[in-house]
Amino acid sequence: TKQFSQQASYTSGSTVVTILNTGNDFISFKDSTMRFILTLKQIADGDLPNAATFGGGSVLNLFETIRVITRSGEVLTEINKLNLFNYFKQKIDHTYEWRTEQQGKVMLAADGGTLLPEREFVVPMRMICPLFDDDVLTPANVARGLRIEITLATVATAFKDGGAGNRRVGEYTVSDAELLLDSYKLNGGAMNALNQMAAKDGLVLTYYDVNNSPSTKAAAAASLSSEVRQSVTMANQVWSSLRKTVDVIDRAADSFATREPLPGDSFQYRIGSIYLPQ
Numbered sequence: 327t328k329q330f331s332q333q334a335s336y337t338s339g340s341t342v343v344t345i346l347n348t349g350n351d352f353i354s355f356k357d358s359t360m361r362f363i364l365t366l367k368q369i370a371d372g373d374l375p376n377a378a379t380f381g382g383g384s385v386l387n388l389f390e391t392i393r394v395i396t397r398s399g400e401v402l403t404e405i406n407k408l409n410l411f412n413y414f415k416q417k418i419d420h421t422y423e424w425r426t427e428q429q430g431k432v433m434l435a436a437d438g439g440t441l442l443p444e445r446e447f448v449v450p451m452r453m454i455c456p457l458f459d460d461d462v463l464t465p466a467n468v469a470r471g472l473r474i475e476i477t478l479a480t481v482a483t484a485f486k487d488g489g490a491g492n493r494r495v496g497e498y499t500v501s502d503a504e505l506l507l508d509s510y511k512l513n514g515g516a517m518n519a520l521n522q523m524a525a526k527d528g529l530v531l532t533y534y535d536v537n538n539s540p541s542t543k544a545a546a547a548a549s550l551s552s553e554v555r556q557s558v559t560m561a562n563q564v565w566s567s568l569r570k571t572v573d574v575i576d577r578a579a580d581s582f583a584t585r586e587p588l589p590g591d592s593f594q595y596r597i598g599s600i601y602l603p604q
Contacts, residue, residue, distance in 0.1 A: 327351065327509045335501035338480050342503050346472040351509035353469040355458035358451045362503040364388070365444045369496035378441045378495045381486035381580030384425075384433035385447045386412040388500065390479040392455050397471025403457045405536045409479055412453070413582040414565060441485075451505070456534050463510060468531060474505075483574065483581045494577055534562060542571075564595055 332343045346353075364385070366378060380387050386409055393404045405411065416425055424430050433449055452459040454476075478484075478500060487494045512520070523529070541552035554564075573579040595602045 327507045329505040329507060331503040335499050336478060336503070337497055337499055338478050338484070340478055342476045342478065342500060344474045344503070344505055346469055346474070346505075346507075348466065348469045348472075348507065348509060350466045351469065351507075351511055352463040352466055354463055354508040354510065356452045356460055357508035358458070359506045360449045360451055360454065360503065361446065361506060363444065363446050363501045364441075365499040365501065366441060366495050367497040367499065369492045369494055377489035377493065378485045378487040380434065380441070380484075381583065382417075383409070383413045383580070383582055384416065384430065385449060386416070386433060386453060387484045387582070388478055388498075389454060389476050390483065391475075391477040393475040394455070394457055395473040395475070396468060397473070403455060403533075403535050405455065405538075407538050407540070408455070408536075409483070410567060410582050411536055411538070414567065416453070448506075456536060460533055465529060465531070482577045485577065486580045487577045561597065564597070566593060 327348060329344055329346050329348070332345070336342050389408050389412070391404075391406050392408050394402045396402060416430065420430060426434070429450070433447065433453065481495050481498060484498070485495050489495075520529075535558075537554065537556045537558075539552055539554045539556075541550055543550040552566075567582075568584050569582070570579075573583070574581045
């Protein structure tokens with residue numbers, strides 16, 4: 327089924343809102359996609375951007391924040407710096423060949439390099455957010471009325487643009503955004519069995535979420551200490567990313583690339599009473 331965003335187009339910093347009207351269908355978000363048209367606009371009239379790329383990332387650079395809310399108002403997930411998380415997740419989870427020549431290629435520029443002024447993207451929803459990366463069908467009562475909010479990143483964050491002067495990207499537009507959902511209708515016998523199970527034992531929706539704790543190190547400081555205050559059932563992974571502040575706001579730089587370690591640099595994590603590495 328197709329689910330359309332509430333507006334025809336969105337610019338950087340705005341929030342793409344889609345409210346699902348899926349009725350009694352069960353949804354496989356893992357097999358669903360998000361389709362939209364990305365249009366780059368020049369700084370000055372008459373000059374089209376000709377050197378913009380996603381840097382070492384992909385079209386997922388555009389998605390700064392995601393929030394998914396049920397129709398009753400419960401927030402299922404809210405992830406800030408989603409693009410930074412996905413930048414490294416794609417590299418950790420998948421090979422270079424997968425990202426550049428196989429399924430991941432759909433999220434790159436047409437040739438994996440510079441972006442065309444206008445291009446259609448079809449992004450697997452499982453790549454956008456961990457909530458959507460689940461082999462289990464999302465129950466109809468959860469999917470129905472689900473509100474998906476995706477806030478778009480700034481131009482400087484989303485793109486690496488080494489173009490000269492007015493040839494750089496001044497703004498971008500995401501238009502005709504729609505979700506192409508893989509939906510299922512269960513027969514009467516399956517629904518009766520599911521309802522009996524729910525009445526007896528209840529149904530639990532399990533998924534993993536992402537939390538980030540940004541910290542800033544002053545130029546004169548020799549070390550940086552950060553603390554994550556988040557209560558969870560189980561911690562799966564912990565990552566650290568060091569970025570230069572100037573790179574995050576510079577259109578000519580890759581906003582997500584971590585800096586090269588300098589001599590003497592080291593990391594140590596403490597999870598509970600355990601130090602890693604020991």
